[in-house]
Amino acid sequence: MNKGYRAISFYSLKALALDQFNKISTLLACIPEATRPKLAMLTGDIKTEERERLLAANPHIIGATPELIHYQLRASWRSKYWSEFFKKLRYILVDQSHLYSSVMGASMALLLRRIKLAVDHHGSTSAKLQFIFLFAIVGNPVQLAQRLSGRTRDPNRLVLIDTHWSSCDRIAALGS
Numbered sequence: 001m002n003k004g005y006r007a008i009s010f011y012s013l014k015a016l017a018l019d020q021f022n023k024i025s026t027l028l029a030c031i032p033e034a035t036r037p038k039l040a041m042l043t044g045d046i047k048t049e050e051r052e053r054l055l056a057a058n059p060h061i062i063g064a065t066p067e068l069i070h071y072q073l074r075a076s077w078r079s080k081y082w083s084e085f086f087k088k089l090r091y092i093l094v095d096q097s098h099l100y101s102s103v104m105g106a107s108m109a110l111l112l113r114r115i116k117l118a119v120d121h122h123g124s125t126s127a128k129l130q131f132i133f134l135f136a137i138v139g140n141p142v143q144l145a146q147r148l149s150g151r152t153r154d155p156n157r158l159v160l161i162d163t164h165w166s167s168c169d170r171i172a173a174l175g176s
Helices: 014-028 048-056 066-076 080-088 102-121 141-149
Strands: 006-010 039-042 061-064 089-094 130-135 158-161 170-174
Touching: 006 066, 014 039, 014 061, 039 048, 039 066, 048 080, 061 066, 066 080, 066 102, 080 089, 080 102, 089 102, 102 141, 130 141
Parallel strands: 006 061, 006 089, 039 061, 089 130
Antiparallel strands: 130 170, 158 170
C-alpha cells in the first residue's frame, strides 16, 4: 500500500472473511517481510482486548463483516488505533456487492456513510476514498455502486471493469 494508505475489506459472512484472509495471507507471504502489508481479520469471535492488540499493530488492510464495523464505529471515536486507521483509510472493498439490496443494501450504504464521517472526523477527507465493489450477477452494477457509496453526482468517477475472471464477475470502482 503506497504512502501508508489503509484499506478495509467487507465480506458478507464470517466464513467467507476467514477464507479470504487465508488466501490474502498466502499471497502476501510472497512479499519480503520488511515491505509486506500487515493484514488483520476482525470478527465477532475476537475479544475486544485482542481487537485492540490487532489494531495497535497498525494493519494496512482490515477484513471484517459489515456488522462488526457497525459495532466498532461506536468505539472508534475514543480509540487512538481506530483514529490512526481512519486518518489513513483510502480504499474500501465490498465483496459480493450484489447481496446488498433492500434492507441489507440500506444497512451497507449507512455503514459506508458512517465510515466517511469517521474519516472526516479523524482528520482526513472522505472525498479521497476509493470504493471497489465486486459483483457477480446484478442488472446494473454502476447504479448499485453509486447508491451504496453515496456518490451519485459524478458518474465519470466510476469505472466498470466487466471481465470474466469467472463466468460473470464484475468490478465497479469509484475513485477520488
